Amino acid sequence: MSTRPTPHPRSHYSVFRDISTRWMDNDLYGHVNNVVYYSWFDTAVNAHLIEQGALDIHRGAVVGFVVETQCNYFAPLAFPQLVQAGIRVAHMGTSSIRYEVGLFAEGAETAAAQGHFVHVYVDRASQRPVPLPETLRDAALSLQTT
Known part of the structure; x- marks a missing residue:
C-alpha cells in the first residue's frame, strides 16, 4: 500500500528562487495550470546552475536532458501570487542528477506543490551521457541538504 505524499516544509530545501506568476499561467479554473509547474521546476534549477x-x-559542451519528472499538488497557486521555488539535490550519479523542487506561495511554510526531475548530462554534439563536469558537480553539491 502506498502512502499519500505530504507537503515538505521550507527547511527541506537549500536554495530558493522567486518566480512571478503571469496572467497567462492561470487556467479556466482560476489557478495555475499544472503544466506551468514543470516549467517552474526547469526555470528554478537551470537559472541557479x-x-x-x-x-x-x-x-557549453555539456547539456542536461530531462529523463524523468513527477509532481504532487497540495494547494492551488494563482496569478498574481509570487511563487518561491525551493531546490535541492536528492541524488547525484556519474552523469545524472535528481533535483527536487518545492513550490511555495510567498511566505508559506509548506509546499503548494513539490516534485522532481532527473537530468542526464550529455555531450552536446554526440548526445551521449558524460561524467558530470567539476563545476556542475560542485554546484550540485551545494544543493544537497543533510
Missing part, C-alpha cells in the same frame, strides 16, 4: 557558472546553455 547558470548563475553558479555550472551551465552554459548556448556554448
Whole structure:
C-alpha cells in the first residue's frame, strides 16, 4: 500500500528562487495550470546552475536532458501570487542528477506543490551521457541538504 505524499516544509530545501506568476499561467479554473509547474521546476534549477557558472546553455559542451519528472499538488497557486521555488539535490550519479523542487506561495511554510526531475548530462554534439563536469558537480553539491 502506498502512502499519500505530504507537503515538505521550507527547511527541506537549500536554495530558493522567486518566480512571478503571469496572467497567462492561470487556467479556466482560476489557478495555475499544472503544466506551468514543470516549467517552474526547469526555470528554478537551470537559472541557479547558470548563475553558479555550472551551465552554459548556448556554448557549453555539456547539456542536461530531462529523463524523468513527477509532481504532487497540495494547494492551488494563482496569478498574481509570487511563487518561491525551493531546490535541492536528492541524488547525484556519474552523469545524472535528481533535483527536487518545492513550490511555495510567498511566505508559506509548506509546499503548494513539490516534485522532481532527473537530468542526464550529455555531450552536446554526440548526445551521449558524460561524467558530470567539476563545476556542475560542485554546484550540485551545494544543493544537497543533510
